[in-house]
Amino acid sequence: MVLGQLRLRAELRDHTDNLYVVSHHHQYLGRVSLARLVTHQPDTLINRLIDNEQPAINIKEHAQEVARQFSYNDRLSAPVVNENNALLGHITIDNIVDIIREQAEHQAMSAAGLSNVENMFSPARLTFRRRLLWLGINLCTAFITINVVSEFEYTIKKW
Structure with a gap:
C-alpha cells in the first residue's frame, strides 16, 4: 500500500532515505527506511517496519547541537518536530554542511577582526578601529620581513 502511494508520487525529494510515519494528528511516530520498505512483503503493516x-530533532534545538547529532549518528536526514511532537519537516545533510560552512566563515572573519555587518561601504574610521590590532601585527611582521631580507641582500644580488 505504501509502495503504491510512492509510485503515484513519481518523484522523491533529494536525500530521501527514510519515510516519516505520523499519526492521524500529525504526531511523529518513527521512520521507515526505504531499503527496509522495499525488501519486505507489500502487505506488511507499516507499524512493523x-x-x-534515532529521535526527531526539536525545532528549537541549536544548530551546533543538530550538526553534532548528524556527525555522531552518521545521519543523512532527520525529522523535525515541535514541542508537541508534531512533524514539521526534515533537515538534510546539505543543510548541516551549510550551517558548518557559515560557522567557519564567521570564525575566520572574527579572527581577522571583521564582522558580518562590515562591508566595503563602512566608514574608513570605523573599519580602521576594528582592524587596528591586525593592522599592527601586519606592520610588525612587515618590518621583520624587511630585516630578514636585508640580511640576505648580498646573496640575493649574487644570484
Whole structure:
C-alpha cells in the first residue's frame, strides 16, 4: 500500500532515505527506511517496519547541537518536530554542511577582526578601529620581513 502511494508520487525529494510515519494528528511516530520498505512483503503493516531508535530533532534545538547529532549518528536526514511532537519537516545533510560552512566563515572573519555587518561601504574610521590590532601585527611582521631580507641582500644580488 505504501509502495503504491510512492509510485503515484513519481518523484522523491533529494536525500530521501527514510519515510516519516505520523499519526492521524500529525504526531511523529518513527521512520521507515526505504531499503527496509522495499525488501519486505507489500502487505506488511507499516507499524512493523517503524524504527524509532534515532529521535526527531526539536525545532528549537541549536544548530551546533543538530550538526553534532548528524556527525555522531552518521545521519543523512532527520525529522523535525515541535514541542508537541508534531512533524514539521526534515533537515538534510546539505543543510548541516551549510550551517558548518557559515560557522567557519564567521570564525575566520572574527579572527581577522571583521564582522558580518562590515562591508566595503563602512566608514574608513570605523573599519580602521576594528582592524587596528591586525593592522599592527601586519606592520610588525612587515618590518621583520624587511630585516630578514636585508640580511640576505648580498646573496640575493649574487644570484
